[in-house]
Each structure stands twice: as structure tokens, then as C-alpha cells.
Amino acid sequence: MRAGLPVYEGLRIVRNQKIKKRFRNILDEVMRDINNGKSLADSFERQGNAFGNFFISLVRIGETSGTLAENLLYLSNELKKRRELRKKVRSAMVYPIILLIATVAIVALLVFFIFPKVMPMFENLGAELPTSTKIVIATTNFVSAYWMWLLGGAVGAFILWRLLLLVRPIRYALHYLFFFIPVIRMLTIDVNLANFSRVVAVLMRSGERIVNAVHVAARMLDNQVYRKKLEEATVSLEKGETIAGSFVHYPRLFPSMFVSMVEVGENTGNLQENLEYLAEFYEEELDSALRSLTTMLEPILLLVMGVIVGFIAISVITPIYSLTQSIGGA
Incomplete structure (x- = not known):
């Protein structure tokens, strides 16, 4: 479009690229609507959830203000950043x-392949087995006898969990619980404030009203608690309250530094620039937190792995050692 191509021709070029069949069908419908006189934003909106509110809002603003090409470029960059954030x-x-x-693989190998081969030897000799060995034998026998029930129960529990997450009050309660778990709380704040700041800044740059920008950003966030509180904030904004004033009531969601930066931006007329800074800040915080979390989890998981495998290995080796000692003594 920046090269002077009409919207329809631009869509046709994209449509002829190597893209998924479903997306190609969507573009066919969009192009048909444009041929029938509809705007690009209205054509996108008719496709349901295929294009988000953020995408449609930027396109609509671009069509109204004559900055569609620039807005699509902004959109491309911002969607790329959001994709990179999810990838991290x-x-x-x-x-x-x-x-x-x-x-799990090592434990399964020991329990289901190694143990069944050595246990008959101990049983035939009538050797007294250590407690750890008895525990492993009992566990092995139980899993071997009821593995289908255990597998079915695990699959059923997973399906039930996914279905429960579709119930909004349950999903809200789970997301609310995140704010009481230190590590998850930190990651939740970083992800949501980075996305919120980025979306509002881009919409403001394109000329969107702050109330609409906050409303669109709220609907883009996955966390139900943030969505609800931001929707409440839009009501306060419509009544004339400042953004910082509406955020200050939720210190668990909006840290004091975030509220202060927003307040300074509102007072100085640099809200868009401050939100862009906050987006970069929380993206860097998230990157740092993820690296720290990975570094912390690695030794913990290795320790747990070592304890489990070591316990099973000792359960096998101890009776073998005792048996050889008794034979040698005889």
C-alpha cells in the first residue's frame, strides 16, 4: 500500500501467497465485501474472531484518518513483538x-522393565526385602494392574480441567489466585502490563481516544482479573477520572511505578511516550524473570529427578548386594 497499491490488490497479492486454506478463504470473503462497497475494517469485523479488536480498531482509524498504510505497518511490528513475547x-x-x-521415562524404564526381571529372583530365594524395595514393588504392581484406569483418569481429569476453564467464574478465580503465588504473580504482571501498555500506546499514536484504547486493550488480555478491572477503569474514565486515578485502587495489579509513570504522562501530555517506555520496561522484566525462573528450576528439577531415580536404583541394588553378601558369607 505504501507503494500505491489499492487495498483490494494488496489483499489479492497476500491471498496468492503460500498461506493456510482457512485464511485464504477468509481473504476471499473480505475481498468480496470490499467489492460490494464495504470498508476494510467492516470486512474484517464480519469475519468474527479471525481479526482481533486491536487489529480492526487500527484499520478503522487508518481508514478514517488516511493513515491506513502507516497503521498496518505499526500493526505488523506490534503483532511481531507480541508473537516474540509469547515465544519467550x-x-x-x-x-x-x-x-x-x-x-518419567527413566522411572518407567526401571519400574516396568528392570524391576520385573529381578524381583522374581528375590521372591524365589525368600530374601527379606528392604522397605524401599517393598514400596517400589507395591507401586509397580498397582500401576501394572490398574494402568488403564490411571491413564483414563488422567485423560478425564485433563478434559475436565479444560472444560472448567471455559466457565468464566472458575477461570477468574484461577487467574485471581495467580496474584498470591510470588513467581506467577510477577510473570502475570509483566506479561499483562507489557501488552496493555503496548496496545494503548499504538492506538493513541493512531489517534484513538484513550477510553476506547483502554477498552480495546482490556479485551485483548488473557487474564480475566486484568480484563475486569480495566473494563471498570473505562467506566471511571468516561466519568472524568484520570487513568492513574482509576489504577491506584488496584495496587496488586498495577505497581506504584507503573501508576506513577502513567500519572506523570497524563500531567505532562507524554502519556503515549511513557506507555511505550513501560511496554519496553515490562518486556525486559519478563525476559529477565523467565531467564531467572529457568535457571532456578533447572537444579530443582535435576535434584528431584536424582532423588526419584536414586530411590528406585537403591531399591534394586540393596537386595542384590544383601543377597551376594549372604552367599559370600555362606
């Missing part, structure tokens, strides 16, 4: 998950 959160959990899977 996911990648931070990869190593702990790998360690957890490795622990």
Missing part, C-alpha cells in the same frame, strides 16, 4: 518439560 514464555518452559519427560 513458551521457550522458557521447554527445558523443564524435557527434564520432566526424561524423569
Whole structure:
């Protein structure tokens, strides 16, 4: 579009790229609506949840103000930053998950393959087994006998958990609980304030009213507590209260530094710049927190892994050692 291409031609070029069939079908419908005289924003809005409120708001503002090309460029950059932010959160959990899977695999190998081969030898000799060995044998027998029930129960519990999360009060209660768990609270604040600050700053740069910008940003956040409190804040803003004044009532969600920066921005007319700074600040805080969390989890998981594997290994080795000692003594 910056090269002078009409909107329809730009969409046609994107449509002919190697994209998913579902998205290609969506673009076909958007192009059909544009041919029928609808605006680009209205065409996107007709696609339901395919395009978010943030996306549609920026497009609508761009069409109204004649800055559509610039807004689409902003949108591209901001969506890229949001994608990188999600990628950082996911990648931070990869190593702990790998360690957890490795622990489960080693335990399964010992319990289901090694133990069944050596235990008959002890039973035939009538040797007195250590308590740790008896615990492992009992656990192995129980899992072997009821593994289908255990697997079904685990799958059922997971499905039930996912269904419960669809119930808004339960999801809200879970998200509220996050603020009482120190590490999760820190990550929750960093993610949500980084996203909120970035979205509001971009919308303000495009000319959106602050009330609408806060409303759009609230609907983009995943955390239900932040969404509810920000929606309450938009009501206060419509009544003439300042942003900082509406945030100060929720110190658990909005740290004093964040509120102070917003207040200074409102008083000096630099709110957009201050929000851009806050977005960068909380993104860096999140990056640092994720690195620290990964560094902290690594030795803890290795220790847990060592204790579990060591316990099972000792349960196997101890009776073998006792048996060889008794044979040697005889």
C-alpha cells in the first residue's frame, strides 16, 4: 500500500501467497465485501474472531484518518513483538518439560522393565526385602494392574480441567489466585502490563481516544482479573477520572511505578511516550524473570529427578548386594 497499491490488490497479492486454506478463504470473503462497497475494517469485523479488536480498531482509524498504510505497518511490528513475547514464555518452559519427560521415562524404564526381571529372583530365594524395595514393588504392581484406569483418569481429569476453564467464574478465580503465588504473580504482571501498555500506546499514536484504547486493550488480555478491572477503569474514565486515578485502587495489579509513570504522562501530555517506555520496561522484566525462573528450576528439577531415580536404583541394588553378601558369607 505504501507503494500505491489499492487495498483490494494488496489483499489479492497476500491471498496468492503460500498461506493456510482457512485464511485464504477468509481473504476471499473480505475481498468480496470490499467489492460490494464495504470498508476494510467492516470486512474484517464480519469475519468474527479471525481479526482481533486491536487489529480492526487500527484499520478503522487508518481508514478514517488516511493513515491506513502507516497503521498496518505499526500493526505488523506490534503483532511481531507480541508473537516474540509469547515465544519467550513458551521457550522458557521447554527445558523443564524435557527434564520432566526424561524423569518419567527413566522411572518407567526401571519400574516396568528392570524391576520385573529381578524381583522374581528375590521372591524365589525368600530374601527379606528392604522397605524401599517393598514400596517400589507395591507401586509397580498397582500401576501394572490398574494402568488403564490411571491413564483414563488422567485423560478425564485433563478434559475436565479444560472444560472448567471455559466457565468464566472458575477461570477468574484461577487467574485471581495467580496474584498470591510470588513467581506467577510477577510473570502475570509483566506479561499483562507489557501488552496493555503496548496496545494503548499504538492506538493513541493512531489517534484513538484513550477510553476506547483502554477498552480495546482490556479485551485483548488473557487474564480475566486484568480484563475486569480495566473494563471498570473505562467506566471511571468516561466519568472524568484520570487513568492513574482509576489504577491506584488496584495496587496488586498495577505497581506504584507503573501508576506513577502513567500519572506523570497524563500531567505532562507524554502519556503515549511513557506507555511505550513501560511496554519496553515490562518486556525486559519478563525476559529477565523467565531467564531467572529457568535457571532456578533447572537444579530443582535435576535434584528431584536424582532423588526419584536414586530411590528406585537403591531399591534394586540393596537386595542384590544383601543377597551376594549372604552367599559370600555362606
